[in-house]
Amino acid sequence: MMQNILISLIAIITVSIVGIIVTTFSRRWIHEKRFARLDRLKIEYKERLDHILKNESISIASLRQEIESDPLRSEALEEVMYRHYNENFHFLSTIEALGYIEKYQSTLSSHASIQKKAFAADRIGRFRHNGSVALLEESARNALKNTEFINVIFKSLALIATDEALKSIVVLLPDALKHHSVSQKNAEMVLLTFSPKYLDLLLEACSLYRINAQKEAQLVMLDTISRCSSSTHSIHYCLDILQSGDAELSVRALRHLSNVSLENSFDLSPVIQMLKHPKWFVRVQAIGVLKHRLERDEALKFLFLLEDSAWQVRRNFAELLVSYGANVLTMMVQIIQGNDNYAKESIAEAIQMEGFFAELLSYISPESAYYDNAKIIVQYLNNIGLIDWENNIDLGAYPELTRQTITNLLATKENSHA
């Protein structure tokens, strides 16, 4: 009994192996033949299309007839059109006349296979056919839980990149996020292809989500806005967002404000409030906005940020301080001579990150007003081993007196080691 079962199994598996081998070889053979013909057809169509499009002749009825009866010809022609004539003035009208749009619209509205539909949506997107936006939106509505399909629809709408396409995304986004069928990153990426031309539309959508309490969609939209260049409207909108106190929204609003060019001033008080926000990433972002905007004396009121529990906050605030350059040397010396290792380290790192070190060395000259302070700071940096004198410092660029003083500093370190 058992032996018979085994014999049967062996026979079935052996037949399967033969089947697999035959499939593998025949598949390869068929594909080779198919691709060879496809390549030949592409060359043929390239030549013919060159002629047709250059002569601005739209008499393509014969072409349409050819491709309707032969799917491989249709594929070849479509590929040639897309690859070589994408930017041609007659591209879309030719594609429409050849029946591609009609074919893909029909697939999108009535085909059962979601993969075929996705393929059709992708093609419509590549053809940038604005007339299909409504159909794309409707198809997405019917398959809101299908991640793959929704991603393709979003990308297609991004490729179409018109007012209508953006409005479709705005409508679809909350539900797509609710059903986890699109990732935040993907949605942001798609939305970014519309900006900055559509910044007002994005802001409008964001307000709408805010009213409808669709926070996830609002976050995505705000994230997109945060990466766009600013306008008066967007600055006010983001300042307004800060009033909500919501960490995730605030951090995005702050990111947008940090991109505002320095010529555009705005009310800093809501941002200053954020320096005391319980979430460290909000504090970091607020520091980013204030850098180069906040008055020095105002900044010195927030020295406690050098002792913040998050190193990112300490470092960013130290960088903000260092950006005041020689004006805060005394403050830096006080920190360096203090007992707070966090603050000391942050200042040292900020000097390095901000590229302030070269300026600092130029003060190492007895006639400089900052001589004493600069010396203390350089000595400290040298002692903690943050300066690679041999490889990174071109001492030849400094006056003799400065060089001499620096050499003495080096000797001090050697002595201290000894």
Place this chain on the structure above:
Amino acid sequence: MHNFLLLSILLFNAGVGVYYGLLNGVYSLLLTIALISVIRQARKAKYVEDQLWLNSNETPPVSIIIPAHNEENVILRTVETALSQEYPSFEVIVINDGSTDSTLQKLIDTYRLQKTTLLYRDILKTEAVHSFYYSKEIPNFLVLDKEQGGKADALNAGINSSHYPYFCSVDSDSVLDPRALLKMMVHVIENPVPVIACGGDVRVLNGMNHPEITTNLPELPNKTLPMFQIVEYLRSFLFGRIGWNAMNGSMILSGAFSLFLKDAVIRSGGYSRDQVSEDLEIVFKLQKLYTHENKPFKISYALDAICWTEVPESLHELGRQRRRWQVGLFQACWKHKSMMFNPRYKTVGLFALPYFVLLEAPGAFIELLGFIVMPLAYWLGLLSVEYFTLFLLFAIVYGIFLSSATILLEEMTIKRYPSWRHLIRLLSYGALEHFGYRQLNAWWRIQAIYKFLFTSYTWEYVHKSGKSETKPIQK
């Protein structure tokens, strides 16, 4: 005594029957799932492209971390392909983990590196970092020189020095396809569930000339051992990993090429230095962390992100590698045994882990027992030679079936072996591996079990010549 022996043998035979039934059942299931996934993937490839992400500033930047210990023969090749990635924004960090050869010097000379000082923030504790080297011409390239601490320690040092939210660990003997990183990242970005780790498809480099990778025309090695390993890798990646990934049970990501969310790895404590297979164990840690935090996550596998790695060409080196892998698997499973049959860990806890521990791991041991029991059974008159032969034939034929099916999967997906000669050779080696090679693997696994149970395992370093039939880089 005689009766006891008889009973034992009968029980063993029944056990083996059940065991093989279960094992082959799982294989068949994985193969079926892989086949469905591959067909879907092949269709999807027609409308999903990575160009959009390649041209976007929004594609998350990645730090490629390459730990290296005495890799003078291969390091330049690896760095070169890492730096040539078609990806919007990335950095390459090589960690020279106390090499005693000229690994560091070769990097310094080739890329005209300069020593620099940077603050090293050891968020993950590591051995001391001595110095940093950077290149003025290649601003996204950094080399760390540190005290030897092992691969896990070097990876942790790389994480500490990295600037980006994702990092990709790459073995120092591996070369990446030009868009490997991008293809992997597309899986991460487009997945609505946060992907915290993603493994790539690892292929065998031996026999190939480096430029051929970019022209998509790889060669097959002439030597037998690498050929067997090619079939083995295809089987492991094309049906094992695709199958488990489709069931959300990815447990093993290759150390040769995997992408991680940096924050997740840091919060899990980084790579463990006490593990032989730190790349395997980190996945367990991530699973635990996110399950305990009750956060949605996915550990994924990117079939189209390809990395080529050099495999051993001598039995001695191969044995070392296989023992290390096996001990690593045991260590990780033992350390995280609380995950076994634990419904909190879903597919991994209920299926993937029990499969590895109860079905995969004892395979070699059962095979060894078979060598003892079969003659004994024959001597006691309990063994039907006909039945035994049929059983053996079944095992071989089923193995050939799996290998052939995997080659069909390869044909349907990546199709990286384009000539007819490649196809014939792959199919032949898929059949030949059942006569000697599989048994050798079983022997190394038994050695690993012994080492794991009775000795303290020391890392068995596999020497990489960088020459193994691979022609030198033509720069």
